[in-house]
Amino acid sequence: MTLHKTLVEVTDRIIDRSQQSRGNYLRQMSHAKLNKPHRSALSCGNLAHGFAACGKQDKLTLSGMETPNIGIISAYNDMLSAHQPYVDYPDKIKGAIAATGATAQFAGGVPAMCDGVTQGQDGMELSLFSRDLIAQAAAIALSHNMFDGALFLGICDKIVPGLVMAALRFGHLPSIFIPAGPMPSGIPNDEKARIRKLYAQGKATREELLQAESASYHSAGTCTFYGTANTNQMLMEIMGLHIPGSSFVNPTNPLRDSLTEYAATRVTEITALGKHYRPLCDVIDERSIVNGIVGLLATGGSTNHTLHIIAIAKAAGIVVTWDDFSDLSAVVPLLAKVYPNGSADVNHFHAAGGMAFVIQELLGAGLLHGEAKTVYGNHLFDYCDEPFLQNEQLVFRKAKLTSGDPQVLRGVTEPFREEGGLQILKGNLGRSVIKVSAVAPEHQVVEAPARVFHSQHQLAEAVQQGEITQDTVAVVRFQGPKAIGMPELHKLTPFLANLQDQGLQVALVTDGRMSGASGKVPAAIHLTPEACEGGLIARINDGDIIRLDATSGTLELKVSDAELKRRELATMNLSEHTWGMGRELFANMRHTVSGAEQGACLFQFNAEDQA
Structure with a gap:
């Protein structure tokens, strides 16, 4: 499919605008690639400190320098419903990686605040700044130079952008992002909005409001409306940093664990010691940034990403402006109606075809760079695959060509709007x-x-x-x-x-x-x-x-x-x-x-x- 003229024009001007800064970034990453694996540059004292708490077998493996060691960065805390499922992910990841003969270490945790808790409160004034602090915290975790690749566990608002910024500054390492999935659907979003308006009018009590809110935000998992947290997941998938189809699988679905284990195994394969070295600096380029903007517009995602995508791009030496968003919005149709853009939630979006359908439609219209590199397969064309369990084994199949629910998800020939969200x-x-x-x-x-x-x-x-x-x-x-x-x-x-x-x-x-x-x-x-x-x-x-x-x-x-x-x-x-x-x-x-x-x-x- 021929690429859309505007997509090409916007991408070309970003490349031209970013020539100096992107060149500087790639030179920095080339320099960082020189020592492989990086722990070989550590002194014996450094290395001894780095694996002192490991078991005997892991110490032997790490000493050999022949198999990759993966750093795990997690934003786990059990106050955030979206991040609570991460409590046992490190052990699952270590087990999957150990089965390949490699090793993994929990490199560090980063703070994670919930905008839902701090809305209208003084703590909200720290929210945006937490993104850059998270980037700093993740950089500290990776600064020990013990790792050949990284896995990032994060979902919510400022957390994923901060983690991506840090990952890009360690772009010589391959990195994969692992989601935990949304909670099952609660009360309908329209009903939640109705009770909120009644409370604002003084016609509903605080007890009634709390009951409605609790019926909406009711279990472990990401909130189900299409806000910043779920837009993050869309962004990671359409930019090729997730395993395809993994963004919106519920935490208790058996498929969730299989996808996590697959991501853990996959990152070992794309290290410099694996079969297909694919550092993050080669995955994220001007094409993948433009793909992220297109995904944001096509799904009616969070306005916060007009800040975050710019900051993420900047970390990779890429200069993006709001004019790039505006020009793409004029040609990218709105394909999804998920609350607050409609009454459905992300579980309905996923069931209707989800990310594979969106990517497939946009590729077919020439509105995505299909050749952009990804952590799964070779490029974004491979993200038309959907994951399934077949006889308890993870398999991938091509997405269906039609939407399962045209009230939630539509193709480019009959969009909800001709322009983006x-x-x-x-x-x-x-x-x-x-x-x-x-x-x-x-x-x-x-x-x-x-x-x-x-x-x-x-x-x-x-x-x-x-x-x-x-x-x-x-x-x-x-x-x-x-x-x-x-x-x-x-x-x-x-x-x-x-x-x-x-x-x-x-x-x-x-x-x-x-x-x-x-x-x-x-x-x-x-x-x-x-x-x-x-x-x-x-x-x-x-x-x-x-x-x-x-x-x-x-x-x-x-x-x-x-x-x-x-x-x-x-x-x-x-x-x-x-x-x-x-x-x-x-x-x-x-x-x-x-x-x-x-x-x-x-x-x-x-x-x-x-x-």
């Missing part, structure tokens, strides 16, 4: 991101007076007090990465949805984030420049007319240039956001973080980043 908004206010896949056409253009707030709690209180009675563009500013760490403002969703249900045209404009589950209310998020950096959002007054037009991709403050020049920039005392809940430990991050379109990243990977 995300849009970039541009105008005098700056640049921002909007998720349009869940917004009804009649709500995609809002022109209304502004109402300005300096916290999500102020806006929620104004709605509860009945202060908003007309069409309104709610502006919540001083929420950006440099101000308070760019927290998610998902708490606002039911409040704004209630106003919309009353017949008002409402929208949100903010330099903060919304959840990956942001839904039917149009929200211009990640606005850059942010308020504390002098962005025009800091000059908005109550009553100013703002036009948000998701159909044309514009965001305009309808105030004359002369009037805006006369206005002083608004300020906010941020001191209360600098301490408590550990925030004082992250002060340096707020000072050094880049802007939203640069991935809200702390790291300078290349010399040109210093400029």
Whole structure:
């Protein structure tokens, strides 16, 4: 199949834009490949420390330098339902690897916080920064230079992007990511949303709300809506870092263990001591990054990945901008309707054909780089395979050619939308991101007076007090990465949805984030420049007319240039956001973080980043 013209154009300009930084990265990785296996460079004292706690046989094997040693990096904790199943994965992995004659060691754990727990709380202000801290923690685990390959255990919001960033800085090693799968379906997502809105109206009790939430988030496994966590899984599969078909297999399904063991065995085969050396720096290139963006758009994934994909690409020396997302969104159709874009959850998506069907459809339309390398097979064309257990043995078969449920998953000839699920908004206010896949056409253009707030709690209180009675563009500013760490403002969703249900045209404009589950209310998020950096959002007054037009991709403050020049920039005392809940430990991050379109990243990977 001939590649789509826009896919080629966007990929080519990314290659051209990244020439210097990507070249620097590949030279660094080539240098890192020189010693194979790397533990041969360790002194006897170093090596003795590295395997002191191992059994006698493992010590002999590690001393021989002839078989690979695999490092396991895990984000396990038993507070996160998504990560709780990882409790026994290291032992399963070690057993599978030992059966090949190789060894594995638990190299280290990384922190893992849950945005669902911290929504609307002070701890949310640490959430985005945790991504880069996770990258640092994983780098420390791999820095012992004991390993020929790595397996990464992580699922949720900032965790997978952080792990990928670290893996890419150790790109001379082959790496595979292992998911644990979503929990079984709970109460319908529409019912959960209904109870949330009733609670926001004061018509449901806290006990009723907790009962509904507990019936939705009810067991071990990833939350089943299509937010950032499950978008992570899609991304790892379409970028070729998962074993195909493994993203959405439930934790208790016997297939889950077989896929984990297969991944453990496979990583030994693609080390420098195996049959098919495939370091991560060769797997992730400009093509696989573009494939990730296409997957995000085609499935209506999380807006958070307009930050994370940029940061991941940067770690591989690849420079991506929001214009790349925007141009691809114009030609990539929306193939999936999974909550908050529809009523189905990821279990329904998986049952309808899941990732194999999506990849197959996009490849057929020339909207994916099928030649991009992967950890399974040779390239993305092999990711049309689906895993099954046959006589208790893992087998792969080609995906079905039709969707099992056209209400959840469709082909490129009859998509839910001709364009992708995300849009970039541009105008005098700056640049921002909007998720349009869940917004009804009649709500995609809002022109209304502004109402300005300096916290999500102020806006929620104004709605509860009945202060908003007309069409309104709610502006919540001083929420950006440099101000308070760019927290998610998902708490606002039911409040704004209630106003919309009353017949008002409402929208949100903010330099903060919304959840990956942001839904039917149009929200211009990640606005850059942010308020504390002098962005025009800091000059908005109550009553100013703002036009948000998701159909044309514009965001305009309808105030004359002369009037805006006369206005002083608004300020906010941020001191209360600098301490408590550990925030004082992250002060340096707020000072050094880049802007939203640069991935809200702390790291300078290349010399040109210093400029």
